Amino acid sequence: MCALSLVGAGVAFAFLATVFAQPFTQSSQTVEITDLVVLDAKTDEVESVFPKGAKIQIEVRFTDLRNLTAYDDDDPDYDENYVVVFEVRDDDDKLIYSTDDTLDGNTELQLEPEERKKITYSWNAPFDTDSGNHQIIITVRDAENFSNIQDEQTRRIIIQNSAASLFVSRSSIDFGDVEDDDTPQARIIVANPNRQAGDLIWKVVELPDWLELISPPTSDDDPQESVLVTNNQTIILQVRSTTLKGSFDDRLKIESNAGTSTIDVSISLDRNANGLLSQLKVRSSIYKPGDEAIFLYRVKNDGAVTMTYSVTFLVKGPTGSLFYNSNAEGHDVMLGPLDPNDESDTMEFLWTIPFGTLAGDYELAGQLRGYQAFEFLFDDVPFPSDAGKSGP
Structure with a gap:
């Protein structure tokens, strides 16, 4: 008892x-976007045309417009605080991406008089976005008055479909009956048979909970997605040891700039x-x-x-x-x-x-x-x- x-x-x-257009000027402007460069993150070269799935790097330089001689080091207004917003919009002004909508949020920027700083952003052009013109927009706002825009600059880029081809070696995988401590693996070859047409950029998405990716590695942002891969690589899947029991009929996808492929995956688990x-x-x-x-x-x-x-x-x-x-x-x-x-x-x-x-x-x-x-x-x-x- x-x-x-x-x-x-x-x-x-x-x-x-x-038991990230022209400088946005105003009488109270204290900071300016002095440079905005768009590069291909893979080659580190300045580009304006990107295939879907490409990793795009945006480098932004800021300059504080205040006169240094007008301030003492202990002046309470010596440091000015700003918020930098990075957005991407399509030709119809539809919002494609904004740091306002991300977990990490907008970037905080603090400047001393005449100080210069650089911020670098990375953005993956979505596979499901429409091809055509897109605007990268960088806006600097006052931290204490977010509606007050200090400066805004834009750059036009083109996102286009790729002529690359997507080859996937398997359309279905049945892991069969799995018992005890068995953690079977399966391999899927992903290849670009038409390399002369350009790079194939792809990733694994919608990975079922009972599977883990051995290769390519998973994304830091989403455990059910892989990092971006260019051209040929073998996917290695493994049944998770922490999934104990159940019968599952699921599917995972391979998204690419040459289309999407779906793979059916099934298993019967009883680990005793x-x-x-x-x-x-x-x-x-x-x-x-x-x-x-x-x-x-x-x-x-x-x-x-x-x-x-x-x-x-x-x-x-x-x-x-x-x-x-x-x-x-x-x-x-x-x-x-x-x-x-x-x-x-x-x-x-x-x-x-x-x-x-x-x-x-x-x-x-x-x-x-x-x-x-x-x-x-x-x-x-x-x-x-x-x-x-x-x-x-």
Whole structure:
């Protein structure tokens, strides 16, 4: 039986179960865009025509227009702060890209009188954008008054379709039945048979969660996409060891400046994963509000694959309602990896009993799940009033 008792000012645990155009001028202008250059990031050459998928580099130079002799170093207005916005629009003025819409956001720029600085941007021309004229727009705004534009410059570029060809060696992959610790791989050859027509630029997109990319590497921005690849390379896919069970019929795509190819991928997974909370108990039975209650726990891997687990601790109050849930509080414990048949040492989990907690009997329960596979509940040690499960 697992009972947590608060008696008077004390909490008692009775636990018997274990369980970027022309310069924009204005009277108050203090900064100017003095240079805006567009380059091919691959060759570092100035260009104005790019194929879809190309990585474009934009270098912007700024000059502070204030007279240095008019300021002292300790003048509060010595440093001026600005915000730089980088945008791309098509011939119809449709917004294609803006740093306003990205996670990293716009660039902060701080200048001293007469100071010059350079900012470099990189942008991949989308495969799905319309071919034709596009405008790269760089705008400098006051940091404290974003509606006040200090300067704005534009450059026209052309994004065009490529005459390159896309060859993909496979249209479908069936990984079959996968058990235990098997992590099968598959290879797909991507090639450009028409190199004289130009470079093939491509990437893998929409990678299913149960697959990982060994080659090419994944993008830093999106784990379900690869980096951009030029011309020929072999894709190497591998089944993730962390995907435990299920049958999946999915597809991944290869997007390129020569079109899109879809590959069907399927698998049936049963890794025979399991685990056991072989110990769950409270170190002491009597606590006061503000004390740290110590829960002792141990985990055993009684499955067939190496596992990392997530342990949840639950405390039920005297009224029968759930008083504490470590998962809801973001306090679940990660334990592992444990090889099959291995058991952890006895571990401690500290729960600080809130001040103002009412006296009475409290009960402890626990749940064991797969880490990063929370849907798999391997063990559920119930409250002692519900069942009499115990551990050593």
